[in-house]
Amino acid sequence: MTKNAQRLSQLISTFGPGAMIDLPTRSVVVGGLEQWDMKGSAFSTLPEPRLTMRLEQILKEQGRLDPAASLTLRTPPTSVDSKDGVPRGVAAPIFPTWFICEQVETNTSGAKTTRRRRLVRWQDLDSKGRRKFQYDDGRKSDVTPIRFVCACDKGHLQDIDWRWVVHGSGTCHEPMWVEEKGTSADPADTSIVCGCGRRLSLQDTFQPGRLGKCRGERPWLLDRDPEGCGDNLKLLTRTATNTYFPQVHTVISLPTEEDELSQLVDELSGDLAGVQTVQDVAQAKKFNPKVSASLGPYSDGDIFDRLQRIREGARTDATRSPKLSEFDTFAGGRSEIGANHPTAKLYAQTLPREAWADPDAGIDLSGIKNLVAVHRLREVSCLYGFTRFEAAPTGSDGDIEDITLSVRGAPISRDADWLPAIEQFGEGIFIHFDATAIAAWLQKEATAVRNQKLLAGYGHWQKRFAGKAPAYPGTAYVLLHSISHALMAEIALDCGYPASSLKERVYALSSTRGGGDVDRCGILIYTASAGAQGTLGGLVATAPRFAYILKSALERLRICSNDPVCADHEPDDRSGDRATHGAACHGCLLIAETSCEMRNLFLDRSLLVPTMGDDLSCFFS
Incomplete structure (x- = not known):
């Protein structure tokens, strides 16, 4: 890699449009989408209707996308040989001068x-x-x-x-x-x-x-x-960490449970973004060799019908959190989810209880309903804006961060009808928790007392956003988030993956619109990469040892290297992000922020196991 080259994933995260980069002799600012060389075969269109529809809806509501435009997702341009000898890429104006x-x-x-x-x-x-x-x-x-x-x-x-x-x-x-x-x-x-x-x-x-x-x-x-x-x-x-906070929306691709034609249309939905009539399908076949090769044998009417069904499903999903659809897919209890095929977007297996709940491990697993081994998954991440000085707060439901509410954001283009995105493939495990068991735990007196302390900390933290902070995610979320971090640290030791390569998606959701009692509880711990790190199978291989891994993770949390200071930490009167923490620090629960979906907020190991400061509010005895 040359000194002036960036990885595709960096262009939609750390070094997206508006970010400053040090080069050997000068500094530049990464150009907006209009300055990306997207000619010919320099990019690929990524099909992900759920993500596309949701972003299109939000950007149109904010006035940042033409109401008549159809949004598409594209990969950043790759450097390929060109006739004039100048590699394709992203223009970066000199800044500062x-x-x-x-x-x-x-x-x-x-x-x-x-x-x-x-x-x-x-x-x-x-x-x-x-x-x-x-x-x-x-x-x-x-x-x-x-x-x-x-x-x-x-x-x-x-x-x-x-x-x-x-x-x-x-x-x-x-x-x-x-x-x-x-x-x-x-x-x-x-x-x-x-x-x-x-x-x-x-x-x-x-x-x-x-x-x-x-x-x-x-x-x-x-x-x-x-x-x-x-x-x-x-x-x-110029080189400080608060110069650029990317706004990235991420979803896990879900399988298409229909016939072969539906799967083909779903894979090509990005190339068919401009298709609005049956006649447009014929034009797409005529002028797009990729569409012609895949859909040539099928009638234009059937193709358009399947495309309409996919779009209707995506529009329905666009009105709610993407995590709801993901949880329902993983927690459905089916023995096989998706197809076991190299091109499949998702393939997972719900394991029988005896395969992972070893009674000899000596840990109570009654609060966990199922364990799902996710052999193959596809993650799509899209950049749609950025902020400076302070990151926009993240909602626990995984929905788009509305940068106009709490932190004012900046656009990455003037009027482009596409957004940069990348797809990564990997594997993971999904832990389905019993929402009834968590609800019963929340009703305990000691848990209620701890809940009030966490709420007081949240009240102190939200003042920095002038009353526009996201809603408190709930103590059930804090519990699952803390379990997730503990498991990620232990899995990294057990299977050999770098801890920074693991990611999480925490599901503490309510099926009631507008909020309500949490009735969907789960954790997806996964790794996804454009390279080989996400396809080694080491994460799925931890499923049979899950009971022992969970026990070891919890045992490590009983004593932190920073105790008694960590265990005695109270969130209610602290400043900054520490106001969202109970007993949590870099010695026990905090992990790399690239791995955490909530920027290391809302963590408390006192909710998991007895600590020096609190031995009554723990979920695991």
């Missing part, structure tokens, strides 16, 4: 000696590659992009106007330097100094309004927001 010379100058003023480096603009660099700055005496110096830019809560991004920040409304054309003292890189020890004598400490730039008002600039789209802005700009460190 302020640079610092690497040549250090020493400035002595009295008894103090400071280090300073020249601050220059992109247009000041040499015309050959723009990698060096030439001083007046002929000396040349390499340059690096400045670390500081500015942005607003709406996701707009722009260079800091250093001359205006230092001088105000005055005009000055003297050289400028970044001056540093000490070795801490603290903002108080870094200043912008002008040759005229004016200076500005970076610590002062944190004052509200000190960097000026936002102009609505969107360098990844090469334009300004037509709605304008006017918010106060905030200082943003």
